[in-house]
Amino acid sequence: MDNQSETRDFLATRRAKITPQQAGLPSYGGTRRVPGLRRGEVAMLAGVSVEYYTRLERGNLSGVSEGILESLARALQLDEAEQAHLFDLARAASTARKRPRRRATAQPVRAGVQLMLDAITNAPAFVHNGRLDVLAANQLGFALYSEMYVSPVRPANHARFIFLDHRSVGLYPEWDRAANDTVAILRTEAGRDPYDRGLTDLVGELSTRSEEFRTRWAAHNVRQHYTGLKHLRHPVVGDLHLMYEALDLSADAGLSLLVYTAEPGSTTEDAVRVLASWAATQQPETQEAGVLPSQAQQSAATRSGPAPLQQ
Secondary structure: OOHHHHHHHHHHHHHHHOOOOOOOOOOOOOOOOOOOOOHHHHHHHHOOOHHHHHHHHOOOOOOOOHHHHHHHHHHOOOOHHHHHHHHHHHHHHHHOOOOOOEOOOOOOOOHHHHHHHHHOOOOOEEEEOOOOEEEEEOHHHHHHOOOHHHOOOOOOEHHHHHHHOOHHHHHOOOHHHHHHHHHHHHHHHHHHOOOEHHHHHHHHHHHHHOHHHHHHHOOOOOOOOOEEEEEEEEOOOEEEEEEEEEEEOOOOOOOEEEEEEOOOOOHHHHHHHHHHHHHHHOOHHHHHHOOOOOHHHHHOOOOOOOOOOOO
8 A cells, every 4th residue: 555645545535525615715606626625725724835735635745744734634624533544644654765564474362362351251352453353352252253253264354254245244234334434444554554464465355356345445534443332233142232442452562452342231231141141052063163263263364265245
């Protein structure tokens, strides 16, 4: 993923979303040749020259000060995630000549982290990296996403499941929302770490195999993924409305712990108890078949993959 083209497309798509009325500029009627704001209008709002803003939108953020980036964020009315993404792009532009592209490597999960996951017995919990590989989980976490583990590909990956596995449509009643959020999370990670070979390979695979992914990737939307609500329709226990919290593992750069909880006294809390009982009844041979994968299976890798999702 080239930093200049990423920056160019991100700024252009943000500029296209802001109308003169939203920016507080006078509208004189007539047909505008560009969607949203013109470059000159953004430059005026940001307090820079048109030539300077044109340079920025052509993808050259190297050496741009924080003050200019903040002014640009205000002019384009960027939200928190978008502003953080802009700063990530600028940071990457300044270090592009210093950092080589990193090879994709398997990131192990420490034994202590797995013990922590296993100690969480009443809520689904798992650890994933920035490209949404699920690297470890507790029993309820595996049970919650049992449909994702039908595929033999390891590590299991949320983005690959959503766009390349037809089972995701059944698991996610709001599939479009889940797809949009997933791509926005990957786009955010691409700005944060453009040298991740594994992420580049994943984006390339999904872009080749899924038109749904390609369309969303081209929108350049970004999203922070720390807290929220998730609606799932599990094949065993039915509808689940779960709250989630994500915590970065400070000792393991790039890894996050996610815990899903149900509102006390809700039907979802009852369903999670049933899910835990179902998970506990699964035989070891069933786990080895991929319904509730064991720790050993997490590290197993295969190059085969599921058929592309047809929408």
